[in-house]
Amino acid sequence: MPRVFKATNIEEEEKEVKKDYLDRHMPHVICEDKVKKGGLFKVKVRMGENYAHPDDHDHYISTIQLWNRETLLAETRYSSGAYSNKPAHAEVDFFINAPGVSMNLSAMAVCTKHGLWQSEDKAVKVI
Ligand SMILES: [Fe+2]
Numbered sequence: 001m002p003r004v005f006k007a008t009n010i011e012e013e014e015k016e017v018k019k020d021y022l023d024r025h026m027p028h029v030i031c032e033d034k035v036k037k038g039g040l041f042k043v044k045v046r047m048g049e050n051y052a053h054p055d056d057h058d059h060y061i062s063t064i065q066l067w068n069r070e071t072l073l074a075e076t077r078y079s080s081g082a083y084s085n086k087p088a089h090a091e092v093d094f095f096i097n098a099p100g101v102s103m104n105l106s107a108m109a110v111c112t113k114h115g116l117w118q119s120e121d122k123a124v125k126v127i
Pocket of ligand 1: 025053059060111112113114
């Protein structure tokens with residue numbers, strides 16, 4: 001089982017010392033707080049806020065997944081060079097149909113050198 005890096009498990013001192021390393025590996029779920037039942041809505045997953053991740057042949061973001069609790073909803077894969085071998089904030093838009101119950105979304109991302117990273121949860125109310 002791989003180690004999963006989560007923002008909530010990292011102590012404040014470590015966050016400050018390693019803020020560029022942590023930031024460039026942390027996926028973020030960006031979407032509406034409330035959606036209509038059955039409606040199609042966009043969920044963006046973006047890597048990092050202030051620091052871009054490398055896109056080298058042996059070090060790049062290879063996978064981004066979107067989860068609703070324990071259910072995998074969608075996944076995308078990248079090859080090295082997808083961002084012209086320049087540091088970038090990898091991002092993807094998923095379009096999801098809102099189920100009948102509220103959701104708790106999270107994203108997972110894989111760096112080929114630094115492992116598996118989990119976003120903070122994003123609660124989405126279905127109305
Ligand atoms: Fe990395």
